[in-house]
Amino acid sequence: MARVRAADFEEKQLHILVNAAAVFAELGMEKASMSQIAARSKVSKALLYHYYPSKSALIFDIIRSHLEELDQALQAVADESHNDLPELRLRKLVRQILECYRDADDKHIVQLNCRGLLAEEETNEINELERRIVMRIADALHDINPEINKKRPLLKPVTMSLFGMLNWVYMWFKPNGPITREEYADVATTLVLEGLKNIK
Numbered sequence: 001m002a003r004v005r006a007a008d009f010e011e012k013q014l015h016i017l018v019n020a021a022a023v024f025a026e027l028g029m030e031k032a033s034m035s036q037i038a039a040r041s042k043v044s045k046a047l048l049y050h051y052y053p054s055k056s057a058l059i060f061d062i063i064r065s066h067l068e069e070l071d072q073a074l075q076a077v078a079d080e081s082h083n084d085l086p087e088l089r090l091r092k093l094v095r096q097i098l099e100c101y102r103d104a105d106d107k108h109i110v111q112l113n114c115r116g117l118l119a120e121e122e123t124n125e126i127n128e129l130e131r132r133i134v135m136r137i138a139d140a141l142h143d144i145n146p147e148i149n150k151k152r153p154l155l156k157p158v159t160m161s162l163f164g165m166l167n168w169v170y171m172w173f174k175p176n177g178p179i180t181r182e183e184y185a186d187v188a189t190t191l192v193l194e195g196l197k198n199i200k
Contacts, residue, residue: 013051016041017065020058021106029055029114059114060122066107067129070100074136086143087193093140095185097166102181105170112167134159145196154199162192 019041023032034055038048052058077096081089101108115126138159142148148155165188173184 012043012047016043016048016051017058017062018106020052021062021110024055024059024062024114025106025109029059029117056117056119056122059110060118060126062107063111063115063118063126064122064129066104066111067126067133070097071129071133073100074133078136086140090137090140090144090193091186091189093137094162094166094189095182098169098181098185101166101169108167108170134163137162141192141196144193145199148196148199158192158196158199162188165191 016037020037023037023040026032027036032055034048035045037055037058038045041048052061073096074093077092078089081092084092115123118126138155141159141162142155148158169184173181175181179187
């Protein structure tokens with residue numbers, strides 16, 4: 001007979017993922033242990049292993065869930081703004097990316113630093129999620145400047161330059177600093193939009 005999931009299964013799973021991400025971000029994959037993750041999550045090791053059989057399984061689910069949340073949020077923005085001018089759509093997409101990064105520094109660090117430890121099949125799934133996210137930004141940039149690849153293939157470098165400005169925000173951004181998350185999103189977008197004007 002199949003075992004019935006507890007009503008709070010997903011809530012406990014999310015709680016474990018959040019705390020595991022904090023441990024991995026602080027200690028790294030090698031130094032972090034399942035015992036430390038269980039202690040941080042305030043659950044028994046037996047319960048932790050019921051959810052996740054290994055550290056690599058935890059890492060995969062941390063990254064996968066983080067990217068799925070971002071992808072779904074960007075899809076919603078794209079659907080809502082499909083009639084907007086592409087410049088405004090790009091601005092909304094960038095704001096949404098930074099909003100999804102809010103309170104997700106640990107997950108983001110795991111994504112950047114631990115993905116090389118995943119199995120090939122897991123890596124392929126993560127790559128596909130990342131590809132979809134990148135394409136949402138690339139499509140908006142191409143709509144703004146349809147000639148961007150005419151003389152040289154510059155769409156990918158410009159797209160990844162924008163992500164470079166966004167993905168490392170956790171290294172320096174302070175919630176009580178001189179600029180808000182939304183303001184920085186607009187600064188990054190404006191830098192790219194002004195640069196696009198000079199790409200012939």
